[in-house]
Structure formats: structure tokens, C-alpha cells
Amino acid sequence: MNRITARLAGLQEKKEKALALFITAGFPNLHDTPSIILEAENGGADLVEIGMPFSDPLADGPVIQHSSARALRNGVTLKHIFRQAGELRRHSEIPIILMGYMNPILSYGLERFLAHAGESGVDGLILPEVPLEETPRFASQIRRHELAQILMVTPTTPLSRQRMIDQASTGFLYCVSATGVTGKRSKHPDFGYVGRVKQRAKKNPVLVGFGIRNREDVRRFSSVSDGVIVGSACIEFLEKNGKRNFGRWVRSLKQA
Amino acid sequence: MTRTHRHAGYHAPDARGYYGAYGGRFVPETLIASLDELEKIFRAAQRDSSFKQEYLSLLHSFAGRPTALTFAERLTRHYKRGRIYLKREDLCHTGAHKINNTIGQVLLAKRAGKTRVVAETGAGQHGVATATVAAKLGLECVVFMGQKDCERQKLNVRRMKMLGATVIPVTAGAATLKDATSEAIRNWVTNVGSTFYVLGSVVGPHPYPLIVRTFQSVIGNETRRQLRKLTGRTPSHLVACVGGGSNSIGMFYPFFADKVTMIGVEGGGKGIRTGKHAATLSKGRPGILHGSMSYVLQDDFGQVLEAHSISAGLDYPGVGPEHSYWKDLKRVTYVSVTDRQAVEAAHRLTRLEGIIPALETAHAIAHLESLMPRTRVDDIVVICLSGRGDKDMDSYAAFADAARRKQ
Numbered sequence A: 001m002n003r004i005t006a007r008l009a010g011l012q013e014k015k016e017k018a019l020a021l022f023i024t025a026g027f028p029n030l031h032d033t034p035s036i037i038l039e040a041e042n043g044g045a046d047l048v049e050i051g052m053p054f055s056d057p058l059a060d061g062p063v064i065q066h067s068s069a070r071a072l073r074n075g076v077t078l079k080h081i082f083r084q085a086g087e088l089r090r091h092s093e094i095p096i097i098l099m100g101y102m103n104p105i106l107s108y109g110l111e112r113f114l115a116h117a118g119e120s121g122v123d124g125l126i127l128p129e130v131p132l133e134e135t136p137r138f139a140s141q142i143r144r145h146e147l148a149q150i151l152m153v154t155p156t157t158p159l160s161r162q163r164m165i166d167q168a169s170t171g172f173l174y175c176v177s178a179t180g181v182t183g184k185r186s187k188h189p190d191f192g193y194v195g196r197v198k199q200r201a202k203k204n205p206v207l208v209g210f211g212i213r214n215r216e217d218v219r220r221f222s223s224v225s226d227g228v229i230v231g232s233a234c235i236e237f238l239e240k241n242g243k244r245n246f247g248r249w250v251r252s253l254k255q256a
Numbered sequence B: 001m002t003r004t005h006r007h008a009g010y011h012a013p014d015a016r017g018y019y020g021a022y023g024g025r026f027v028p029e030t031l032i033a034s035l036d037e038l039e040k041i042f043r044a045a046q047r048d049s050s051f052k053q054e055y056l057s058l059l060h061s062f063a064g065r066p067t068a069l070t071f072a073e074r075l076t077r078h079y080k081r082g083r084i085y086l087k088r089e090d091l092c093h094t095g096a097h098k099i100n101n102t103i104g105q106v107l108l109a110k111r112a113g114k115t116r117v118v119a120e121t122g123a124g125q126h127g128v129a130t131a132t133v134a135a136k137l138g139l140e141c142v143v144f145m146g147q148k149d150c151e152r153q154k155l156n157v158r159r160m161k162m163l164g165a166t167v168i169p170v171t172a173g174a175a176t177l178k179d180a181t182s183e184a185i186r187n188w189v190t191n192v193g194s195t196f197y198v199l200g201s202v203v204g205p206h207p208y209p210l211i212v213r214t215f216q217s218v219i220g221n222e223t224r225r226q227l228r229k230l231t232g233r234t235p236s237h238l239v240a241c242v243g244g245g246s247n248s249i250g251m252f253y254p255f256f257a258d259k260v261t262m263i264g265v266e267g268g269g270k271g272i273r274t275g276k277h278a279a280t281l282s283k284g285r286p287g288i289l290h291g292s293m294s295y296v297l298q299d300d301f302g303q304v305l306e307a308h309s310i311s312a313g314l315d316y317p318g319v320g321p322e323h324s325y326w327k328d329l330k331r332v333t334y335v336s337v338t339d340r341q342a343v344e345a346a347h348r349l350t351r352l353e354g355i356i357p358a359l360e361t362a363h364a365i366a367h368l369e370s371l372m373p374r375t376r377v378d379d380i381v382v383i384c385l386s387g388r389g390d391k392d393m394d395s396y397a398a399f400a401d402a403a404r405r406k407q
């Protein structure tokens, strides 16, 4: 069984909510990523999304944009990312999900990208600019490499479409908390919407992301879903404090 | 509204918005419902005679169409070959072809019940055209513009502000059109409920390239009628500059099935071997930028490169998916000219024809230098004179100063 599915099933059995973290590869320094993730795992993180930096991240707010730009200035490439994933895999069984934009992947070569991802112990992909209609182009190849392809639903997704997205998604269903880019915080978080997504998701566990920043957010969004994804807040923490106490901060979220 | 042409054997885009291998919809899920709705509204509008009437009436009574087709007598004599005609989009209200599209899209925004429009702009012409129609039809307007472009196209920033638009300078990246477009899309994702995105060229996710092609086709359709009246013939050559590719598609598409040579001219910057250029179709590779599969200027790792052009409207590392398709089909030839060649051509046109062109347009005119010696006397070359040069007076002066200092 795919590590993502196994991990989420294990948590469900324990009636525990999942905490997934998003970390930009090569940020703050080129070689920081594996140790940051190990630190997070010690703090109780259940899954990790590694952001593959792109020059023009359409779905990202200022925090992740800046971290991506900095990582690119640090010289990060897909080769580094596979090496880092491989290193992480030697020390840990944490599910690893790569998240990013298509252009660098197509430039690397889709087949080569998927092969190298599989070989480095990556378990799944999130491609935020590839909506349901465009997934058939890539789906069979991704499946052949036994990678999960995690799709997103948002507050603008119609009901019937949400069912199709749930069916097409593997690993989990990514519920985007509000319309907007990453890091955006909805003034009036719509827990009702998240609850409805969870209720209708027949196939996949539902993890909520975008704008989840602190213990209160974690607690409230987890209560209506199977867990949360924390991204921009991690980047901000690392920006301010470096790796120091990152594990402790993650623990405080996990114990929210 | 101009009819959607159906040329024998040419049916692009397909139902999913593909032009051959290019196009599609590569945007966050949040936008899909909006794009579906936009497509529905657009298709309904095409069948609705009241929409068509309103659109045509605004083109006529507000934008000043039809624009003239001018015989360039002294320029023709200068080259001593085929005859040169200029399709005068510079005579449109606001000074460029961009308003053909913004009238159409802002009318669609009203149909969609939106109260706010956002737009990206490079040279500022699309921003001005959007702000103008938003003022006329009573919508709130926000325009994203790269900081560098705000400086080099200052006049247009002032115009947009006077028209009541909010201009938001974008400082990310190279602070030019690519970055303004990314920011406009992010703003749209965030405010998708209230906001209509008025896209300024034949780029972006389906159905935008189709919508912009449809509204800009008025250029080619008028040209055909006018040229037939003046000469009884169809053109032998069509030349237009290519930024995202809207004035060129508007000129070329209605002639797609005719026996005519079509040439798109990209921004060659300091020269396409220097790495400092905006020649996406000549030097790019297929990839995904701003919502569709198309040629993209990118490095070995698939990171998008900064484009370089003296012309803010051509300074873009992407291009429309249909142009990518036409390049592969070899239906259109894509070439580039340098900043210097464009500026020289602008001066030549001004002195010989009494028309100061926009810097973007000057690129199309510069290509005459290599094209005209290869034409025959009975050839008819039509140039899309996409815009006027008022906005570029500072840039023309700065270029002359720099050249003088170098001597």
C-alpha cells in the first residue's frame, strides 16, 4: 500500500487527525530540507509536502513566492530535490509528496521525472495548476509509477464535480479552505463548507489546506476533516527562527 | 460581433481548448467554474443578436470603427517594390487595437453580472482600453502593471488613473508583463466571485485565446473588405508584431484559408544571440505558462526566463497557443527584429508617412527591410499598424540620447 494511504488509515484507526507540512525545497538554505523535515517528524508531523520551486507560482501567495525565489537563488533544481527526498527516505518512512508546477517537470521530461521520483522514495504528487480536465494526460503514467495524484476541491467546485474529483484523486482529497492563493486567510473561515466536502468524500480522506496558521486553526479545521496542511506558516517560522525549535512548534500544532 | 470563421479543415480550438498540442486549461481548480461559466456566456452571446448589436454599435460609435486602410505611398516608393497598405488600428479610440477586445470582454463581464474587472498590462494600452470601457459601462477597474513598465509607459498610467482605474505596480521578478499577468491571475483567484478577468491577448486558459481571437478578427475582416474595394484583390503578405499575439491573430485568422504569406514579428531585443530578447517562438520551447501549453522562453531547468525588449508590449516570455500551433504547422513565419531596427523603422515611417507608431508596431514595420526587396511590384503587403506612439515618446528620446552618447 502507498505510504500516504497507509499512514492516513493508521491515523484514522487511532482516531487521530493528520498534520501535513509544506516545506519549500532548498529553503532557507540549499541543503536544509532533509533536516528540517526530520525535525518536523520528531515534532509529530505525519506527512510532508516538498515544494518544487518555480519562477512563476500562480497558486501561491507572497510567503511561498518569496521562499521559492530564494530557493532558486540558492540554486535548487529537481536533481537536488530527488537527492534530498532519497536522503530523507533513508532515515524515515514519512510519506513524501512533491508539490509544484508543470513547466519544470515537462522540461525535465515527465517520464524521467516520475521514474526519479519513484526511485527517491516519493509517494505522491500535488500539481495545483492541473485541474481534473487535464489529469488524463498524465494519469496513466503517474499510476504506472505507483505515485498518488492528489487533487483539489475548492469553495467554487460544484457538487457533481467534487464527486468526480474525489473519484480521480488518490492518497487523499485536498480541500482548499477558501478561494485564493496559499497563505491567504479567509476572514470568515467556512467550516460548514469543509464539513460538507468531508461528508461527500466517499473515497478519500480529506485534508484541509491554505491559510492554516496556528493551533486554533488546526483544531477547528481538523474537527470537521481528517487533518490539515500547514504551509506558509511553516515558511514564516523558518524565515524568522531558522530550524531552531521548529520541532517544538510542530509539536504544539500536532497537540492542538 | 465578427463571425467565428470555419475554415475547411481547420477547427481549432477543440472542445477542450486545444490548438493541436497547445492551449488547454492549466489553472487552479478555483478558476474552473468561472472559466466554464465564461465559455457558456461567450457562446450564448455569439448567438444573441442583441449582444452583437451592442458590440458593433460600441465599435462604431465609441471606438471609431471601421479604421482606415491607408496606402503608404512614400514608403512604397522608398522600397520600389510591392505596394504597402497600413491597417490603422492606431486610429481606434485609446490608440491601439486593444479596445476591440475590451469592449467585447467588458460586455461579457456585465452579462456575467460582475461588478469589478481586473486586467494585466504591459505597454499600458490594454490597461487603458479596459479602464476606458469600464468607465463607459460603469464597472470598477483594477490594473496590474510591472513597476518597470509603469516607469517607461508613464503616460498610460496617468490615463488609467484619470479614467478612475486603480493601478497596482508589481515589483516581483523583472517587474514587467509576465509578473503583472501572474499577479492579475492571483487577484482573480482570490476575488473570483465578484471579479471578471479581462485578458489582453490571445494567451491564458481556454476560452480566453478563442474570445480574444473572435473580438480581434474585426481587423482582418475589415481589411479584406477595404482592400477588395480599393484594389479588387486579397493581400499577398500580412505582417504584424507579436507580443502575446492578439493584433496578429486578429489580422491573420480571417485570411487563414487564403493564399497569403503571413509573418509575425517578435521583439529581438539586443539580438537573439545575446540572450536578451523576447523572441519566444524563435527561441523558446513548449511549456506551460499562465494557464496554457505554448512556447515559453525558459532555462534548462524549466524556469521561465525574463524577456528583454524596448517595447513593453512585446516584453513577454510567453505567446498565444494558436501561434505555437501555426508555427508548427508552418502556416505563419515568425521572425524577430532588434530594438534598434524597430526604432529606426519608427523614424522611417514617421518621416515618410506622417504616422508615429507604437514601439510594438515599429517591429512589424522594421521587417519590411528584409521583406520588401523580395516582393514583386504587383504584391500587396498589409501591415497591422497596431497602435500609435504617443506613449513611447520618452522611450524614443531616451534611445536617441543613448545612441548619441555612444558616438
Ligand SMILES: Cc1ncc(COP(=O)(O)O)c(C=O)c1O
Residues within 6 Å of the ligand: B096, B097, B122, B123, B124, B125, B126, B200, B201, B202, B241, B242, B243, B244, B245, B246, B247, B248, B312, B313, B314, B358, B360, B361, B386, B387, B388
Ligand atoms: C500597440 C500595440 N501593439 C501590439 C501589442 C502586443 O500585443 P499583441 O501581440 O497581443 O497584439 C501591444 C501590447 O501592449 C500594443 O500596445
